[in-house]
Amino acid sequence: MTHLTLTPKNLTGTVTVPPSKSMAHRAVICASLATGRSTIKNIQLSDDIIATIEGMRSFGAVISYNHKALTIDGAPFGEIFQSRTIDCNESGSTLRFLIPLATLFAGETQFIGRGQLGKRPLEPYQELFTDQSLPYHLVGPKNLHLSVKGPLTPGIYEMRGDISSQFITGMLLTLPLLDGDSVLKITTHLESKGYIDLTLSVLESFGIVIKQDENGQEFQIKGNQVYVARQYEVEGDYSQAAFWLSANALGNTLSVTGLDSSSLQGDRAIIDVLNILNTEFDESERIIDGAQIPDIIPIVALVASLSKGKTTITNLERLRIKESDRLVATQKELAALGARIEIIGDSLLIEGVSQLAGGQDVWSHKDHRIAMMLAIASTVCLDPIHVKDSDCVKKSYPDFWEIFQQLGGEIHERNMG
Incomplete structure (x- = not known):
C-alpha cells in the first residue's frame, strides 16, 4: 500500500x-551490552528497531526473534573485530545512540542511512571527537556516510541539550563502560527531558547507576560498570x-x-x-x-x-x-x-x-x-x-x-x- x-x-x-519504540531501542542496546543472556518481551519489528538490532549485531551481540520477543547474548568486549558498517536506515535514534558506543569496539565503524537522516544534526558528536582527536569523517547530506573510531577517554564532557536528547542518551549508554569515572554536563536547556528519564530508567533496569543533580543538568557516571542481563518487557x-x-x-x-x-x-x-x-x-x-x-x-x-x-x-x-x-x-x-x-x-x-x-x-x-x-x-x-x-x-x-x-x-x- x-x-x-x-x-x-x-x-x-x-x-x-x-510497544514503545523509544524503550525498545534502549532495551535492545542495554541487553546487547550485558554479560549473559537477556530476553526482551513485547517487541515489534518496525524499521527503526530492526536498524538498532542489526547495529548491535554488528558489534557482536547474538540476537534472535520469536513470538514478539528477542533473545540477546551480549557483545563480547575485548575481542578483536574487523571494521563494520551499520545501516541506520532512517533511524535517528539508532545513529545517535550507537556513534559513541562504536568507540568501545576495535576497528572503524561506518554509519550509513537514507532519507532525511543525513540532514539531521550531529554537531555535538563532531565537537566531541574533535576535542579528543579521534577520527570522525562525515559525508552528506543526501545520503549519510559517517566513519568514526575510538576509544573515548573518561573525563568531563560538556554537551548541548537543545538539539536533541538523543546525544545525551548516547553518552549515558557509553560512559559507564569507560575505564574511569566521567561527568556529563549539559550546557543549555535540556529538550525532551522525558526521554532522558526513560534512558536512566532502562539503564537502572540493566544494573547501571548514574547520578544526576537536582536540575538534571549534570550526570555523575562511575566507570567500569557492567550491564547485567535480565528479562525485560517493553511497555x-x-x-x-x-x-x-x-x-x-x-x-x-x-x-x-x-x-x-x-x-x-x-x-x-x-x-x-x-x-x-x-x-x-x-x-x-x-x-x-x-x-x-x-x-x-x-x-x-x-x-x-x-x-x-x-x-x-x-x-x-x-x-x-x-x-x-x-x-x-x-x-x-x-x-x-x-x-x-x-x-x-x-x-x-x-x-x-x-x-x-x-x-x-x-x-x-x-x-x-x-x-x-x-x-x-x-x-x-x-x-x-x-x-x-x-x-x-x-x-x-x-x-x-x-x-x-x-x-x-x-x-x-x-x-x-
Whole structure:
C-alpha cells in the first residue's frame, strides 16, 4: 500500500497499542551490552528497531526473534573485530545512540542511512571527537556516510541539550563502560527531558547507576560498570497511542489498551493536551508548549484544528529536522483538508473549524507521523482523501493500516498512473 484513498468512516473497537519504540531501542542496546543472556518481551519489528538490532549485531551481540520477543547474548568486549558498517536506515535514534558506543569496539565503524537522516544534526558528536582527536569523517547530506573510531577517554564532557536528547542518551549508554569515572554536563536547556528519564530508567533496569543533580543538568557516571542481563518487557507506546486517543477526541469510539498510567514516557502528555483542547476558551487562546512532545505535534494540530477557539502551539523548531520538515508538512496537509492553520516563526496558529472538507490529494512527506495523522483526519472529513506514500508507517508502526481497517477504516489502493 503506497497510495491510498481513505473514505470517511467512524472507527470503533478495541486497539492495543504497540510497544514503545523509544524503550525498545534502549532495551535492545542495554541487553546487547550485558554479560549473559537477556530476553526482551513485547517487541515489534518496525524499521527503526530492526536498524538498532542489526547495529548491535554488528558489534557482536547474538540476537534472535520469536513470538514478539528477542533473545540477546551480549557483545563480547575485548575481542578483536574487523571494521563494520551499520545501516541506520532512517533511524535517528539508532545513529545517535550507537556513534559513541562504536568507540568501545576495535576497528572503524561506518554509519550509513537514507532519507532525511543525513540532514539531521550531529554537531555535538563532531565537537566531541574533535576535542579528543579521534577520527570522525562525515559525508552528506543526501545520503549519510559517517566513519568514526575510538576509544573515548573518561573525563568531563560538556554537551548541548537543545538539539536533541538523543546525544545525551548516547553518552549515558557509553560512559559507564569507560575505564574511569566521567561527568556529563549539559550546557543549555535540556529538550525532551522525558526521554532522558526513560534512558536512566532502562539503564537502572540493566544494573547501571548514574547520578544526576537536582536540575538534571549534570550526570555523575562511575566507570567500569557492567550491564547485567535480565528479562525485560517493553511497555505500550504513548507516541502511537496518541493517534487512537486523538481519534476518540474527534468522535470515534475506541477502547485503547496496553498503556501504563505511571509511564515515564514524555508523550503521556497527550492525555493532558487533549483535556486542554476539549476546554472552550472565550477570550484568550490556548497555548500549548510543544518543546517536550515533538513526535505528537501533527496529531495534536489535527485535534486543535477541530477544537472550538484558537490554539497556538509553540517551540516547534525541532520539528524541522525530523523525518520531514514536520512543521511545514503538518501545516500544508491540514490546510489542504480545510483547516485554518498557519506557521508563525516556530509556532502553529490554529483556529478551529467544525468540519474538514477532505476531497484532496495529500502527502505523507514520507514521514510516518504525518501519514498516521492523515489517516485519523480522514475519519472527520466530508469527502475521501488520497494519501501518497502511505507505506512510511513501517518506520514505527508496520501494521498500522491493517489495524486501521480492522477498526472500520475504509482503504482503497490507488493507481497513481
